[in-house]
Amino acid sequence: MVTSQPAASLRSRYVEQAASDLQDNRRRQQELAESIRVLKQEEALLLDILTLAERYGSDPGPAADAPVQAETATVPAPREPEAAAAPEEHRHRAKAPQALLGDLLAGLLEGHDEPRHAKELREELMDEHPDRSPTPQVVRNTLESLVAKGRIRRHKQRRSVLYSLV
Structure with missing residues (x-):
């Protein structure tokens, strides 16, 4: 009977460790689910910013000088589309690769x-x-x-x- 007691002790430690690991796993899943929710909100905000930039960035008419609406006041000012496109345009203007x-x-x-x-x-x-x-x-x-x-x-x-x- 001397050997059965250490085996029972070892089993109980494994059970405790498995239960602890399972609890940690579930906690981590909840954290990741919350991170995904936040990332989806950020994605929606960024898509709204892009839409606004496309709508107001290409036509510098009277709307560009109009005051910002209250509903968009919390949205950060979008970058100018030309500035965002500049690196892309620069790549197209680069020289064609020379022969070796x-x-x-x-x-x-x-x-x-x-x-x-x-x-x-x-x-x-x-x-x-x-x-x-x-x-x-x-x-x-x-x-x-x-x-x-x-x-x-x-x-x-x-x-x-x-x-x-x-």
């Missing part, structure tokens, strides 16, 4: 049968793409990167280095 320098240089090498110097490729690149003006070092580094990737071949003639397509 490595792709441009490989394309230039395709047009030649003989190996070319980095200096010649840079000059040709700047002629064909006046918006691009990489330094000679950047062109050399890019060409060496293409060599490492196996896209182009390096040829050494005395102290000169020339590049051609694989």
Whole structure:
């Protein structure tokens, strides 16, 4: 009978712990239900603000100068729609992505049968793409990167280095 008493004690502790956990779980569910209710109220308020902003923000007529109605006095002033749309408009005005320098240089090498110097490729690149003006070092580094990737071949003639397509 010595072993049954510790087992009963262990069972009672498990029961107490389970009951406590269940109570905590129910309390947490109530807290979350209240949070959901508050979030739904905030959502409704934000939708009302957006509706007001769309209604009054796009037509700066006499209604824009009229005093605020008593029913909307507790609603915070909406942001100007133009200000909210500015980042979106800015994204559309951004430059289109440029082609990668490595792709441009490989394309230039395709047009030649003989190996070319980095200096010649840079000059040709700047002629064909006046918006691009990489330094000679950047062109050399890019060409060496293409060599490492196996896209182009390096040829050494005395102290000169020339590049051609694989």
